[in-house]
Amino acid sequence: MPDRRDTGWMRELERRYRAKAARVSLLVGILQAVLLAAFLVLWEAAVRYGWLDELLFSHPTKIARTLADLAASGTLLPHVMTTVIETTAGFVLGTLGGTLLAALLWWFPVAARVLDPYLVVLNSLPKVALGPIFIVGFGPGYLAIIMTAVAVTIIITTLTIYGRFREIDANYLKVVRLFGGTRWQVFRLAVLPASLPTIVSALKVNVGLSWVGVIVGEFLTAKRGLGYLIIYGFQVFNFTLVLSSLIVIGVVAALMYGLVSLVEARMSPGYRVR
Amino acid sequence: MDVMLRLSGVSHAYVGPAGALLAVDGLNLDVATGEFVSLVGPSGCGKTTILNLMAGLIRPSRGRVEIAGEAVTGPDPRIGYMLQQDYLFPWRNIRDNALIGFEIAGERSPEAERRIDRLLAEFGLAGTARRYPHELSGGMRQRAALVRTLAREPEVLLLDEPFSSLDLLIRLQLEDLVWETVRRRGVTAVLVTHDLEEAAAMSDRVVILEASPGRIRSVLDVPASIRTRLPSEARWDPDFGPLFQRLRSLIREPEGGNAGHAG
Numbered sequence: 001m002p003d004r005r006d007t008g009w010m011r012e013l014e015r016r017y018r019a020k021a022a023r024v025s026l027l028v029g030i031l032q033a034v035l036l037a038a039f040l041v042l043w044e045a046a047v048r049y050g051w052l053d054e055l056l057f058s059h060p061t062k063i064a065r066t067l068a069d070l071a072a073s074g075t076l077l078p079h080v081m082t083t084v085i086e087t088t089a090g091f092v093l094g095t096l097g098g099t100l101l102a103a104l105l106w107w108f109p110v111a112a113r114v115l116d117p118y119l120v121v122l123n124s125l126p127k128v129a130l131g132p133i134f135i136v137g138f139g140p141g142y143l144a145i146i147m148t149a150v151a152v153t154i155i156i157t158t159l160t161i162y163g164r165f166r167e168i169d170a171n172y173l174k175v176v177r178l179f180g181g182t183r184w185q186v187f188r189l190a191v192l193p194a195s196l197p198t199i200v201s202a203l204k205v206n207v208g209l210s211w212v213g214v215i216v217g218e219f220l221t222a223k224r225g226l227g228y229l230i231i232y233g234f235q236v237f238n239f240t241l242v243l244s245s246l247i248v249i250g251v252v253a254a255l256m257y258g259l260v261s262l263v264e265a266r267m268s269p270g271y272r273v274r
Numbered sequence: 275m276d277v278m279l280r281l282s283g284v285s286h287a288y289v290g291p292a293g294a295l296l297a298v299d300g301l302n303l304d305v306a307t308g309e310f311v312s313l314v315g316p317s318g319c320g321k322t323t324i325l326n327l328m329a330g331l332i333r334p335s336r337g338r339v340e341i342a343g344e345a346v347t348g349p350d351p352r353i354g355y356m357l358q359q360d361y362l363f364p365w366r367n368i369r370d371n372a373l374i375g376f377e378i379a380g381e382r383s384p385e386a387e388r389r390i391d392r393l394l395a396e397f398g399l400a401g402t403a404r405r406y407p408h409e410l411s412g413g414m415r416q417r418a419a420l421v422r423t424l425a426r427e428p429e430v431l432l433l434d435e436p437f438s439s440l441d442l443l444i445r446l447q448l449e450d451l452v453w454e455t456v457r458r459r460g461v462t463a464v465l466v467t468h469d470l471e472e473a474a475a476m477s478d479r480v481v482i483l484e485a486s487p488g489r490i491r492s493v494l495d496v497p498a499s500i501r502t503r504l505p506s507e508a509r510w511d512p513d514f515g516p517l518f519q520r521l522r523s524l525i526r527e528p529e530g531g532n533a534g535h536a537g
Binding site: 171174178180193 | 329350351353355357358361363365366377378379426
């Protein structure tokens with residue numbers, strides 16, 4: 001608690017501190033805007049003056065026009081929604097599935113030892129390479145794309161969360177056991193809540209990984225979605241379309257990440273790891 | 275005298291990749307109902323192992339552990355256990371932490387909640403029910419852990435160096451609090467500590483153990499003048515100095531031919 005005995009000069013200190021913090025924030029914001037503007041201007045100029053190939057690099061005004069046309073004709077939104085739904089399904093299912101697998105490994109330590117080398121191999125395997133198999137197995141469509149995203153996220157999630165389960169201070173488990181707690185109660189009352197921050201941060205990492213899975217999945221099989229838009233643009237040599245899609249992906253992915261961070265902040269009031 | 279806790283011929287070996295390691299060897303110990311016994315000894319004398327055996331967390335490799343005449347086969351609601359640190363769950367507030375014993379037993383009820391609120395108030399934690407552990411000082415947290423342990427009214431309290439992580443002043447306060455609580459409720463207590471002063475000030479009987487493997491070297495009865503006083507006051511008793519010296523000499527005594535291997 002701040003000391004309130006003589007607040008005059010202390011309030012002045014606080015005021016100066018806040019003013020300085022505000023000035024720094026403003027400066028950072030301005031620099032960020034300047035950087036973006038400079039990048040766009042340089043890009044535009046580089047293409048217009050022929051320093052860069054227009055076919056390959058397009059330029060900002062052309063991209064803006066393409067995006068505006070796509071949005072106006074109503075074709076952009078379905079593509080965005082398709083990809084957003086697939087990505088969300090991917091990271092949610094990947095995180096839940098990974099947590100469930102980690103719980104099973106915790107419950108059956110022998111299984112964990114048996115499966116260890118297989119998990120390591122699976123983890124180092126580029127999972128998107130499984131895409132063709134999913135397309136044949138689940139049919140060309142949403143399911144194959146979502147499964148690709150799940151494949152990318154689930155193994156690393158399992159390993160991370162199982163690792164967390166095992167490093168929890170044994171004394172927390174002892175507390176539950178001392179009160180006659182069953183193995184299930186040890187898991188539910190100590191292991192799982194102690195791992196919640198790790199699970200949520202896995203969720204955040206999986207947002208990014210899920211995008212990789214979904215875009216590759218859409219490259220392979222989709223008829224709709226931002227990944228499809230990129231492949232289509234490439235096939236007709238319309239790199240303006242490719243870059244436009246890329247920019248939309250950047251914006252939507254950042255929004256999604258922000259949303260998950262917000263959920264993270266809301267989820268555990270008062271929670272502090274010792 | 276009623277025996278609350280009895281260890282007869284208890285040996286325990288931990289088995290690992292390096293082979294079997296004898297932690298406790300042929301221990302015989304009776305603790306009477308309402309008695310306060312301290313176990314002191316160098317590290318490696320199996321103090322925590324003995325408490326884990328009494329709590330039913332591990333089964334002895336040899337021998338028998340009994341509570342009120344029955345064999346201990348697993349954790350028992352009649353036995354409360356305090357750890358070296360509070361180990362309150364950081365994601366639960368103080369009240370929910372204290373209620374965990376009821377919750378595990380499937381007995382969480384408005385009545386149980388009222389009892390916890392009463393206990394929290396009794397231990398000076400009335401305003402902290404909705405606070406989280408990290409918001410409390412070390413002494414308050416250890417008091418909350420004591421409430422958690424006492425919530426289901428155990429008849430035996432096992433104390434595993436519960437004051438070792440606290441500042442001296444807080445430690446003295448908590449010693450008094452635990453001592454009073456144990457006496458007032460007629461609870462049987464076993465305290466494990468490496469602090470000889472603490473052992474002498476709190477208990478009726480001090481058991482001196484030797485290390486690797488843990489076995490009883492000698493047992494010292496505490497004079498009545500010290501036994502009946504609060505631990506913080508007992509330290510000023512004229513009999514306390516001699517008792518402490520006696521304890522110290524007992525613990526330092528060379529162990530015959532084994533002296534070279536000890537510690």
